[in-house]
Amino acid sequence: MGLIKGGINEVIATTAFNAAPIGIHYRDKTASMIIFSGSHTAKNVERDGWVVANLVHDPVLYVRTAFEDLPRDAFVEEPVAGRTMYRLSGAGAWVAFTATVERKTNDAMMVRLTQEKEIIEEVAVYPVNRGFNSIIDATVHATRYRATRDPVLKGWIDYHAGIVRKCGGKKELEALELLMGYISG
Ligand SMILES: Cc1cc2nc3c(=O)[nH]c(=O)nc-3n(C[C@H](O)[C@H](O)[C@H](O)COP(=O)(O)O)c2cc1C
Structure with a gap:
């Protein structure tokens, strides 16, 4: 098995000068x-x-990538399988895929991924941190909350914010402040 593991991998997906968190199944x-x-x-x-x-x-x-665009210098060009692809300059590792749309409805499309290349740029080990995990969860809910203003989602965001405040480090607290700014108002 390579870098992508069984289940849903919450990665930051890059396409041409765009980045967004996406789940790779x-x-x-x-x-x-x-x-x-x-x-x-x-x-x-x-x-x-x-x-x-x-x-x-x-x-x-x-x-940031869930809610806004990154500057062009956040992307690094990589030649892969005869094409020019872009990864994030800050990626610890990256996996390049050919993407084929298999099914499309009004709401979504199902995309099959064929792996072309994977590279580890930097080796680092991180202890499990509930604050980090809760940032990911809160951001998922926040992308939906921004569109719907559903109070149930706000409840989930507040729940995860509590965990971030209790368990997160400096980076998680910075991320939480940014997140709350995007959904306020
Ligand atoms: C952890 C996480 C996982 C996400 N997974 C998906 C996904 O699998 N599919 C999807 O369409 N949106 C997903 N989203 C929401 C997108 O990131 C969000 O809609 C984003 O604004 C899209 O940005 P873009 O317009 O630059 O592509 C996810 C968000 C987060 C925080």
């Missing part, structure tokens, strides 16, 4: 993703047929 030796319509990622994957999964351990980057 890996089951029965098959990698895929479900992308909801309307995002830049959906448009780019459909147009270009590739995506790079960036393995990152920076909670601020998860929040």
Whole structure:
């Protein structure tokens, strides 16, 4: 098994000068993703047929890429399988895929991923931190909350914010402040 593990891998997906957190599903030796319509990622994957999964351990980057665009110098060009792909300059590791849209509805598309290349840029080990994990959870809920203002989602965000305050380090607390700013108002 390579860098992508069984289950859902919450990576930062890069397409042409765009980055967003996306879940890469890996089951029965098959990698895929479900992308909801309307995002830049959906448009780019459909147009270009590739995506790079960036393995990152920076909670601020998860929040930023969920809600805003990164500058061009955040991306590094990589030649892969005869194409030019882009990964994040801050990626600890990355996996490049050819992406084929298998099914499309009004709401989402199912994309099959074929791995072309994987590289480890830097080796680092991180202890499990509930604050980091809760940033990821809170950000998932926050991307939906921003569109729906559903109070149930706000309840989940507040629950995870409590864990971040209790268990997170400096980076998690910075990410939480950023997150709360994106959903306020
Ligand atoms: C941890 C995490 C996982 C996510 N997984 C997905 C996913 O699998 N599919 C999807 O369409 N959106 C997913 N999202 C939401 C997108 O990141 C969000 O809609 C983002 O704004 C899309 O950005 P873009 O328009 O630059 O592509 C996820 C968000 C987070 C925080």
